[in-house]
Amino acid sequence: xxxxxxxxxxxxxxxxxxxxxxxxxxxxxxxxxxxxxxxxxxxxxxxxxxxxxxxxxxxxxxxxxxxxxxxxxxxxxxxxxxxxxxxxxxxxxxxxxxxxxxxxxxxxxxxxxxxxxxxxxxxxxxxxxxxxxxxxxxxxxxxxxxxxxxxxxxxxxxxxxxxxxxxxxxxxxxxxxxxxxxxxxxxxxxxxxxxxxxxxxxxxxxxxxxxxxxxxxxxxxxxxxxxxxxxxxxxxxxxxxxxxxxxxxxxxxxxxxxxxxxxxxxxxxxxxxxxxxxxxxxxxxxxxxxxxxxxxx
Amino acid sequence: xxxxxxxxxxxxxxxxxxxxxxxxxxxxxxxxxxxxxxxxxxxxxxxxxxxxxxxxxxxxxxxxxxxxxxxxxxxxxxxxxxxxxxxxxxxxxxxxxxxxxxxxxxxxxxxxxxxxxxxxxxxxxxxxxxxxxxxxxxxxxxxxxxxxxxxxxxxxxxxxxxxxxxxxxxxxxxxxxxxxxxxxxxxxxxxxxxxxxxxxxxxxxxxxxxxxxxxxxxxxxxxxxxxxxxxxxxxxxxxxxxxxxxxxxxxxxxxxxxxxxxxxxxxxxxxxxxxxxxxxxxxxxxxxxxxxxxxxxxxxxxxxxxxxxxxxxxxxxxxxxxxxxxxxxxxxxx
Numbered sequence: 001x002x003x004x005x006x007x008x009x010x011x012x013x014x015x016x017x018x019x020x021x022x023x024x025x026x027x028x029x030x031x032x033x034x035x036x037x038x039x040x041x042x043x044x045x046x047x048x049x050x051x052x053x054x055x056x057x058x059x060x061x062x063x064x065x066x067x068x069x070x071x072x073x074x075x076x077x078x079x080x081x082x083x084x085x086x087x088x089x090x091x092x093x094x095x096x097x098x099x100x101x102x103x104x105x106x107x108x109x110x111x112x113x114x115x116x117x118x119x120x121x122x123x124x125x126x127x128x129x130x131x132x133x134x135x136x137x138x139x140x141x142x143x144x145x146x147x148x149x150x151x152x153x154x155x156x157x158x159x160x161x162x163x164x165x166x167x168x169x170x171x172x173x174x175x176x177x178x179x180x181x182x183x184x185x186x187x188x189x190x191x192x193x194x195x196x197x198x199x200x201x202x203x204x205x206x207x208x209x210x211x212x213x214x215x216x217x218x219x220x221x222x223x224x225x226x227x228x229x230x231x232x233x234x235x236x237x238x239x240x241x242x243x244x245x246x247x248x249x250x251x252x253x254x255x256x257x258x259x260x261x262x263x264x265x266x267x268x269x270x271x272x273x274x275x276x277x278x279x280x281x282x283x284x285x286x287x288x289x290x291x292x293x294x295x296x297x
Numbered sequence: 298x299x300x301x302x303x304x305x306x307x308x309x310x311x312x313x314x315x316x317x318x319x320x321x322x323x324x325x326x327x328x329x330x331x332x333x334x335x336x337x338x339x340x341x342x343x344x345x346x347x348x349x350x351x352x353x354x355x356x357x358x359x360x361x362x363x364x365x366x367x368x369x370x371x372x373x374x375x376x377x378x379x380x381x382x383x384x385x386x387x388x389x390x391x392x393x394x395x396x397x398x399x400x401x402x403x404x405x406x407x408x409x410x411x412x413x414x415x416x417x418x419x420x421x422x423x424x425x426x427x428x429x430x431x432x433x434x435x436x437x438x439x440x441x442x443x444x445x446x447x448x449x450x451x452x453x454x455x456x457x458x459x460x461x462x463x464x465x466x467x468x469x470x471x472x473x474x475x476x477x478x479x480x481x482x483x484x485x486x487x488x489x490x491x492x493x494x495x496x497x498x499x500x501x502x503x504x505x506x507x508x509x510x511x512x513x514x515x516x517x518x519x520x521x522x523x524x525x526x527x528x529x530x531x532x533x534x535x536x537x538x539x540x541x542x543x544x545x546x547x548x549x550x551x552x553x554x555x556x557x558x559x560x561x562x563x564x565x566x567x568x569x570x571x572x573x574x575x576x577x578x579x580x581x582x583x584x585x586x587x588x589x590x591x592x593x594x595x596x597x598x599x600x601x602x603x604x605x606x607x608x609x610x611x612x613x614x615x616x617x618x619x620x621x622x623x624x625x626x627x628x629x630x631x
Contacts, residue, residue, distance in 0.1 A: 027432070136315035139608045141570035144588070148604055151592050152326045228441055232574055235443045236589060251444055258447050259455045266451075269444025276439040284435070 021289040028285020034278035042094040049088035050074070053245045057083040062261045078263045080254065086264065089245035090271050096246040097227045097275055100161055104226035105219050107165035112172020113215065117203045119173065120180030131177070134170035142167040142225075143232060150238045157240040160233045167229075168222045175218055179211030213290040220283035224276040231272050247272045301623050309612055316612075320605040321366050324597055325359070375602035380594055385602030389584060394477025395465060396576070396583030400568045402499055403506035408561065411511040415518025415557075420545060422523065430515065437512030442571055446505040446578040453501060460497050463580035467494040502579045506571050510564040517560040521553035528552075555625055562618025566611050 023029055041048050051057075063079040064071045071078065077086040119130040137145065142164075149163035150156075183189060184207065192206045233239035234248025242253055247268040254264035332341065332349050341349075350356045354365055369375070375385040418430040454462045461467065465479045472486035480499070483491035525531060526549050534548040535541075569585070576585035584603060591599035 027435075132311055132315060135312045136319060139312055139316050139612055140319075140604070141566045141573075141607065141611065143570035143573060144604070144607060147573070147588075147592060148323060148600060151597075151600065152323065152328075154328070224439065228439075231441055232443060235441075235574070236577065237593070248441075248443075251447070255447065258451055262451050262455075265444070265447050269441055269448065272441045272444065273436070273439060276441070277436060280435055280439050 018289055022285050025285040025288055027281045028288075031278040031281025031283075031285065034274065035282055038094055038275060038278070039098060041091055042098050045091050045095055049085075049091040050076070051085035051088040053089045053092040054084060054243050057085070059083070062257065062264070064261070065263050077267050078261075080250075080264050081257055081261075086267055089250060090247070090267060093245040093247045093250065093268070093271065094275070096157070096240060096244065097230070097272070100157070100164075100230045100246075101223040101226050101279075103161050104165045104168065104230070105223050107162070108168040108172055108222060108226075109215065109219050111165070112169045113176050113208070115169075116173040116176025117180055117208065120177040120184065121199070121203050121207070127177070130173065134173050137167065137170045140167075143229060146229060146233060147236070147238060150233060155238045155241060157230075157244065157246065160230055160239040161226075164226050164229045164233075168225060171218055171222065172215065175214050176211060179214060180207055183207050183210050217283060217287045217290060220279060220286055224279040224283070227272065227279070228276055298623070302620060305616055305619055309616060313609065313612065316605060316608045317367060317370060318363070320601050320608075321363050323601050323604065327597060370605070375605065376598035378591075378599045379596045380591075380599075385599050386606075388587065388599065389603060389606050391477075392582060392584050392587050394474075395479070395581060396569075396572050396585060398478045398480065399499065399502055399506060399575070399581060399583060400565075400572060402503040403568060403571075404510065404561065404564065406503055406507040407511040407514050407564070410507075411514030412518050412557065415515040416522055416545065416550060418515070418519045419522035419526065427519075431519065434512040434515045437508045438516070440508050440512075442505050442508055443574045443578055445508060446501070446575060449501050449505065450578070460501050461494075465495065465498050465582060466491065467498075470494060502575050502581055505578070506568060506575045509567060509571065510561075513564060513567075514557065514560060518553065518557050521556045522549060525549045525553045555622070558625070559618060559622055562615060562621075565614045565618075569607055569611065 057075075057079060060072065060075065060079045060083045062081055063075050063083075065078045066073045066076050068078075075085050075087070077090070079085055080089070115130050115134075119127040140148075146160070146163040146167050149166065150159050153159035153162065180203075189202065189206055192202055197206060230239055231246070231248030231251070234246045235252045237252055240246035240249045242249055250268040251265065254261075254268065258265050332346050332353075332355065347356075354362055357365070373386055375389075377383065378385055378388055381388065414430050414434070418427045421427045450462055453460045466483060470483070470486070470488050470491045472482065472488065472491070475482050475485055479495045480492065483495040522545075526545075531544060531549050534544045539548075572583060572585035573589060574585070575581065576583045577589050580586065584607070588600065588603050591597075591603070
């Protein structure tokens with residue numbers, strides 16, 4: 001009895017256990033730190049940004065970064081073709097990218113989980129119908145389908161987010177369904193059923209929490225795909241519209257100056273790369289920490 | 298094997314019907330009716346409009362329109378481009394070789410570099426080499442390729458002046474396309490320097506398009522190799538005293554290739570999406586650029602046709618990958 005209780009005491013909480021495995025992956029910790037920093041900067045953008053993101057300084061068109069000859073220390077990363085401070089636009093742009101990631105993942109996750117749970121739980125023709133529709137969505141390259149959806153809905157940030165969420169959703173449906181199918185036959189589900197749980201309670205309260213790990217990992221990876229796809233749509237002129245300081249849209253505006261002013265092209269792309277890389281590093285670490293197969297007991 | 302193949306084909310039918318439904322709905326879902334979209338801002342008088350509606354079948358009930366659409370697809374008729382007045386199918390297949398050529402070069406780069414990198418990372422697991430390769434792969438995987446393309450243009454075309462910025466071949470050369478593949482056509486033309494020019498034009502777009510698949514293949518190869526290298530038969534091969542090269546290259550790699558081949562197949566869809574961006578950056582005259590131009594021009598019959606054809610091609614490629622997978626791995630034939 002005594003040993004049992006001491007064992008009980010020594011057992012780390014789930015969160016502490018997760019952090020133990022997660023923190024062994026240095027890349028993942030760096031990714032998380034960079035991501036948190038980005039969130040911080042985005043939230044406090046008006047404080048960090050040295051200039052207003054859309055103010056045009058008419059005397060300073062295409063000013064190079066401050067450390068290069070001809071640069072000005074007021075404009076650390078230089079100015080764009082209409083004299084706006086690039087650093088300030090990037091800082092405000094972080095808000096758009098993170099917002100896009102959150103909204104897209106929220107829509108795709110909620111929709112995917114509901115559809116996946118329904119398919120896996122109801123089986124039969126409901127399952128077949130839902131999964132066939134997901135197959136159809138997956139038959140198109142995601143960017144192509146998103147482009148066409150935006151063409152139908154009209155270019156703009158909101159429509160781009162809806163399109164990307166719709167395209168990312170099948171992955172969540174498939175994951176949830178697979179997890180539900182493997183969980184639904186377990187004893188604890190049967191026990192809950194015998195105890196008189198209704199269908200909704202069984203689906204969302206009994207089964208869903210046990211399918212969360214792969215969904216969390218997928219959500220993280222979808223977060224970075226959403227940012228990339230939204231930037232790509234912005235770049236193609238189908239996402240956020242100028243003068244929004246969205247990073248992809250900034251790149252589209254900068255395209256014609258690539259051979260004259262490398263900085264207007266380089267920095268927005270670098271911002272996208274760093275953000276996506278940080279989230280992917282974090283996601284990789286999350287997968288390793290949450291996947292019991294990889295844990296060294 | 299035949300049963301496996303037929304089963305897979307049968308599974309494609311409902312998906313393909315769904316794809317046709319998506320393509321069909323696309324034009325009907327656009328705000329405004331199709332004729333007014335075609336007429337654009339000039340407008341159109343009501344009689345002419347009614348006449349056109351009847352000609353194109355838009356006055357029929359929806360289910361009849363859909364059946365007609367299906368019938369047309371089966372006869373290979375995907376409508377006519379509004380801009381060029383050419384059948385969409387003809388335009389598609391005139392431009393398709395350019396995209397295939399680019400994609401093949403990219404997939405070649407991705408496989409030839411990605412697999413060895415993955416194998417090296419797996420054999421040097423946990424070392425600095427492994428970490429550098431996997432770090433680089435993750436950067437490649439996270440790359441916004443439209444920006445990557447612009448950077449390469451700034452450096453190789455702008456600063457160094459080594460490669461051209463756009464197109465498939467220098468304007469100095471002109472010859473009739475035979476195969477549609479510029480590398481082959483330039484050789485067949487016999488013009489001096491044409492082949493070199495074609496390669497110069499191809500190199501940057503291929504690198505850009507190869508970036509993400511390369512990263513994915515390297516990561517997948519590494520994890521597949523790690524899984525296989527713990528197996529008994531690899532240990533046996535090692536115990537027999539075979540050279541490490543033979544153990545890794547023959548015993549381990551052959552078995553590790555099974556999931557990697559699936560990954561390569563799945564990259565085809567990624568490639569076609571990447572081609573939209575890559576072709577736009579490098580003004581590569583393939584279907585990706587054609588599609589973007591058509592969306593901008595509001596040439597919706599082209600978009601509809603391209604949507605259907607691209608989905609069909611991806612489905613066929615996935616089927617081929619499935620069959621190949623069944624051939625190498627008899628266990629799943631069932």
